[in-house]
Amino acid sequence: MEYTVQKLASLAGISTRTLRYYDEIGILKPARINSSGYRIYGQAEVDRLQQILFYRELGVSLDQIKEIVTDPSFDGAAALMEHRQKLLEKREQLDLLIANVEKTIAMTEGRFKMSNKEKFEGFKKKMIDENEKKYGKEVRAKYGDDVVNQSNAKVMNMSEEQYQEVTALAEEIKTILAAAMKTGNPAGELAQKAADLHKRWLTYYWKDYSKEAHAGLAQMYVDDERFKAYYDKDQPGTAEFLRDAIEIYTGIKK
Amino acid sequence: MEYTVQKLASLAGISTRTLRYYDEIGILKPARINSSGYRIYGQAEVDRLQQILFYRELGVSLDQIKEIVTDPSFDGAAALMEHRQKLLEKREQLDLLIANVEKTIAMTEGRFKMSNKEKFEGFKKKMIDENEKKYGKEVRAKYGDDVVNQSNAKVMNMSEEQYQEVTALAEEIKTILAAAMKTGNPAGELAQKAADLHKRWLTYYWKDYSKEAHAGLAQMYVDDERFKAYYDKDQPGTAEFLRDAIEIYTGIKK
DNA sequence: GATACACCTTTACGCAACGTCAATGTCAAT
DNA sequence: ATTGACATTGACGTTGCGTAAAGGTGTATC
Known part of the structure; x- marks a missing residue:
């Protein structure tokens, strides 16, 4: 029995375009081409098409199917x-x-709430991504993957209230730190308040708090140019000032 | 805060190409273009991107997202x-x-069995498709949809053994019919054997057997050119001969 | 023998959502 | 002045075909 494209197509329940495409990508070539250029398929091609369609129905890509049907030793x-x-x-x-x-x-009790939630979720993710991009390698090298992952997990599990608290806290630290800078005294009341707030801020990100780690981070603010640039943006020397305040606060001098 | 493509991209964790694409399809246009042709995004765009990515993560198409984010009255x-x-x-x-x-x-206990199974499934489907294409309309018109559907269902439910039996039976009918033709006697032993086998063959397809339907089908073999051509392929007059034999077998003459 | 009509061919664009060069312009720093 | 990082606009590639377009072939009918 011989088949032209349409005969084979309707027999198999596919389009002629599909057959021509299969010819083109080489997973099913006709048995021969007649004098008018028509594709003529034989029994072997019908069998093969059957196989192809079988795998296709299973959602296998044509590329994979090609390997399966062309290589007889292939482990289907x-x-x-x-x-x-x-x-x-x-x-x-x-x-x-x-x-x-x-x-x-x-x-979605009203569109508004969802919209806020969306933004919020997005910002949390954004924050983590940002941090990972900027400091990921160094911080992971310094503190280990577990610490960083736990920190990220902690952020993702924050409630909206917690998130707002932590951002508010960051704002407060900035404000108080600016005021403390004016006194010039890292041991003064304002500076120590800033150090204390900074500790509370940290606990939102760290699973465990330790004075050593806190002091170490403060030193890093000075050593790492990006952290330093962030703190020194408004007032040069703020990073050092914060480090000094934290060293006094924790009682640890490096 | 203003962002260039790369800043926004790394902030959002996507590629710059994606941002340019979103600009191109109009779901996220930059706030402005600077004098060098750079895309500059602002806070509003960040928020919007956040929304877009949110829906994208849910697997919504960009087309849908466009509707959601551009039309504020859209029911998200x-x-x-x-x-x-x-x-x-x-x-x-x-x-x-x-x-x-x-x-x-x-x-798949060994590749062989599966391969057979595949072919087998394919052949059953092929047979039905083929029949439907060729005779579907007329047969459905003559016998009704239910009969045809039940017949097709019966085929699909055949076991491999049954399928092989039925094809073997068809072969046997052909052989015996050819021998019977030589006797020229539709009432003879061979011809009646063929008619009997034909009845058994039919019961593989028909839910109910009746002499009337059997005789009717035999007449159709003669009336329908395609059936006639199939039976007369080797010996002209076979279709008529089979019809005569079946009429005698069933005792029904039309 | 012309016409109709169904069937065949190749060529090529379109789809979703970008990835991936390529060629070229800009910015900041050395 | 040069380098290196970043920006731009094309434009093709991906997957599995759908869908014309433009034209040749086969068969039946008038």
Whole structure:
């Protein structure tokens, strides 16, 4: 039995375009081409097409199918196992997506609240990404992956209130630190207040607080140009001043 | 705060190409373009990007996102509900796929068996498609949709053994019919054997057997050119001969 | 023998959401 | 003045075909 494109196409329930495409990418070439240039398929091609469609229905890519059907020694079972794994991962992702969408829908008591939530979620993620981009390598090298990951996890688990607290705290530190700078005394009341607030700020990010780590971070503010630039932006010398205040606060001098 | 492409990109954890694409398709245009042609984004754009990425993570298409973020009156909740439905359907499909893949893997005790199975499944489907294409309209008009659908369902439910039996039976009918033709007697032993086998062959496709329907089908073999051509291929007059034999077998003359 | 009509061919653009060069211009620092 | 990092606009590649467009072939009919 011989088939032209359309005969084979309707037999297999696919389009002629698909057959021509399969010819083009070389996964199913016609048995021969007749004198008018028509593609003529035989029984062998029907069988092969059957196989191709079988794998296609399983969601295997044509590239993979090509390997399966062209290389007779190819381990189809292994390929299927692998494919199964991919499908399972895909389903997990889908489940996550669905859960998120449902959560979002549930949270939509009026558009406003959701919009805030969106921004909030985004900002938390943004903050972490930003930090990772900027300081990720050094900080991870210094404190270890676990510490950083736990810190990031802590941020992601913050409630909106906590998040607002921590940002407010950062603002307060900046303000008080600026005032303390004017006194010039890192042991003074204002500077020590700033150091104390800085400790509270830190506990939002760190799982464990220790005076040593706190003092170490203060020193890093001075050593690392980017941290230093951040603190010195308004008043040069602020980074050093903060470090001095924290060293006095913790009683640890490096 | 103002951002160039790269700043915004690294802030959001996306590529600059993505930002340029979003500009191109108009879902996120920069606040302004500076004198050198650089894209400059502001706070409003950051917020909007946050929204876009939020929906993107939920798997919403950029087209949909565009509607959501450009039209403030757009009902985001409804869109999400719809999206959720789509996701659920997707998951169902995925589950089906996974089940099929697993079934196939389980059936793979050696490559050989699976390969046969594949072919077999394909052939059954092929047979039905072929029949539907060729005779579908007339047969459905003559016998009604239910009869045809039940017949197709019967084929799809055949075991491999049954399938092989039925094809073997068809072969046997052909052989015996050819021998019977030589006797020239439709009432003879060979011709009646052929008619009997034909009845058994029919019961593989028909839910109910009746002499009337059998005789009717035999007449159709003669009336329909395509059936006639099939039977007369080797010996002209075979279709008529078979009809005569079946009329005698069933005792029904039209 | 002309016409109609179904079927065949190749060529090529379109789709989603970017990735990836390529060629070229700009900014800040050495 | 040069380097190096960053910016720009094209434009092609990806996946699996759908969908014309422009033209040749096969068969039946008038």
